[in-house]
Amino acid sequence: MKLTVNGEPHEHQGNGSIDALLEELGAHKEHTALMVNGNVISSKEWKTTILNKNDAVEMLVFVGGG
Amino acid sequence: MNDILKVGNQKFKSRLFLGTGKFSSTKAMIAAVKASGTELVTVALRRFNRAQAEDDLYGPLAELSNVQIMPNTSGAMNAKEAIRAALLGRELSKSPIVKLEIHPNPHHLLPDPIETFEAAIELVKQDFIVLPYIPADPVLAKRLEDIGCAAVMPLGAAIGTGKGLAMAEMIKIIIRDANIPVVVDAGLRAPSEAAHALEMGSDAVLVNSAIAAAENPTAMAAAFKTGTEAGRAAHLAGLMPTSEIAVASSPLTHFLAPADEKEPII
Secondary structure (H helix, E strand, C coil): CEEEECCEEEECCCCCEHHHHHHHHCCCHHHCEEEECCEECCHHHCCCCECCCCCEEEEEEEEECC | CCCCEEECCEEECCCEEEECCCCCCHHHHHHHHHHHCCCEEEEEEEECCHHHHHHCCHHHHHCCCCCEEEEECCCCCCHHHHHHHHHHHHHHHCCCEEEECCCCCCCCCCCCHHHHHHHHHHHHHCCCEEEEEECCCHHHHHHHHHCCCCCEEEECCCCCCCCCCCCHHHHHHHHHHCCCCEEEECCCCCHHHHHHHHHHCCCEEEECHHHHCCCCHHHHHHHHHHHHHHHHHHHHHCCCCCCCCCCCCCCCCCCCCCCCCCCCCC
């Protein structure tokens, strides 16, 4: 399934859940916050939220900032 | 001394908040955080990049005891983006405290007061503890207090400039009128400036570049700790009033001159 992840095209191979996408990309789930098409999706919903073709996913982590 | 800073329902003994940006390494940042004695650090959000996993601060910061994480909304160009960033930050920090910052112009990084105000209204509605980074504008500060912000964070000078308390006179007015904590954020370079900010009655300071860009960040963090504590203690002790004319602190009795000489006219 074609997705856009952090602005880049990505071909997702898993079952389409957010959990599966994070595993595929090697992201640490506890360290990641996530948006789909501009909507923040709480980690509680990652197992059950199924992505659709062409969804734009943003995955964010904490970095240094003032 | 039981001198506690309350920001919303959060309580802090340390009045030094620390930014975690610009450090040469995560190790250097953690050492500075420890040396500073801070209980509140800011972090930013960035896109996940597996190739730069070492930049992810979640793990290193989670190991620190007694240090809260305050995500910022840096990168947001308007209220809508800032609200989104705040929601994302809360997902990770598991805490409602947020540093609201919207500074769309990269040349001066000055906060956009209108977008900041609009975002603050919405974030307060969504039960965030909102600490907005603002221009040193007493009218805006009061308006943000009125809509429920937990503190205001006026800039001492533009971010990263190290120009100190350039806005001191305006910050004094904000402090005089405020019923919520005032945190001087941005511009500080030296611990003496942090001391000055606290002496003036600021409730805390937020420091990043001055520590991260110091030759020895750990030692500078410790120096800012001392400066902040000294400034707060001086504020509580009550500074003496100023005077336009000299006021002697030693007796001026004219006992050294010969008895037939008249006392000098002062």
